[in-house]
Amino acid sequence: MLETYCNASGQRVNNEKSSIFFSKGCPQVTRDGIKNTLQVHDEQLSDRYLGMPTDVGQAKNGTFKYLKDRVWEKIK
Template identity: 55%
Template sequence: EGLSCLLKSRSESSNMSGLQVAPSSPKVNHLLFADDSLLFFKANSMGATEVNLVLDRYCQASGQRINYNKSSVYFSKGVPDSIRTEVKTVLQVPNETLNEKYLGMPSDIGSSKSGAFKYLKDRLWSKCKGGLRAQCLQQAKRFW
């Protein structure tokens, strides 16, 4: 909660304003779940420095520490290698990866949303065709 408040307080900054999924949606500069954190900021040294300041402040206040070996950075397409290197150096995060899935959802959707979520549709359809339909029929028979 403390980290979230610190990040929200920086949402007015042009470097940490976050991203918007639609014109009418709010901007999001972080997503937190259990011990995982996703931070969204501009890929430049000022953005990385601002993130560092927030994280340092949080660590000082909470006593928690960041495991930089388990941390990684993911860049949008088109970010030059020089900027990537600069941001990773400022953040002290050597890894440049993003898992294929995060919390069971695809992390890099791209422009083909139907392809990215096809597995959900297929999985749901297989459950409707198979086991769930049979279970529903068995339950219905018990009531009749």
């Protein structure tokens, strides 16, 4: 599927910059198989992606408070 996307868009996946995140219930053998298939070996969840938090969860008010504060400072 990634190869189809790359061929259609002209973009390429940079495996050195890529990382993957699994839920805590995912078995290690499954994790290893997916990482090997995708050739992505960095397993982590970054704090931010394109300036936005990656792990929002249920606490959306707390997660996006910094954004509200930044916008409010610019308005003042």
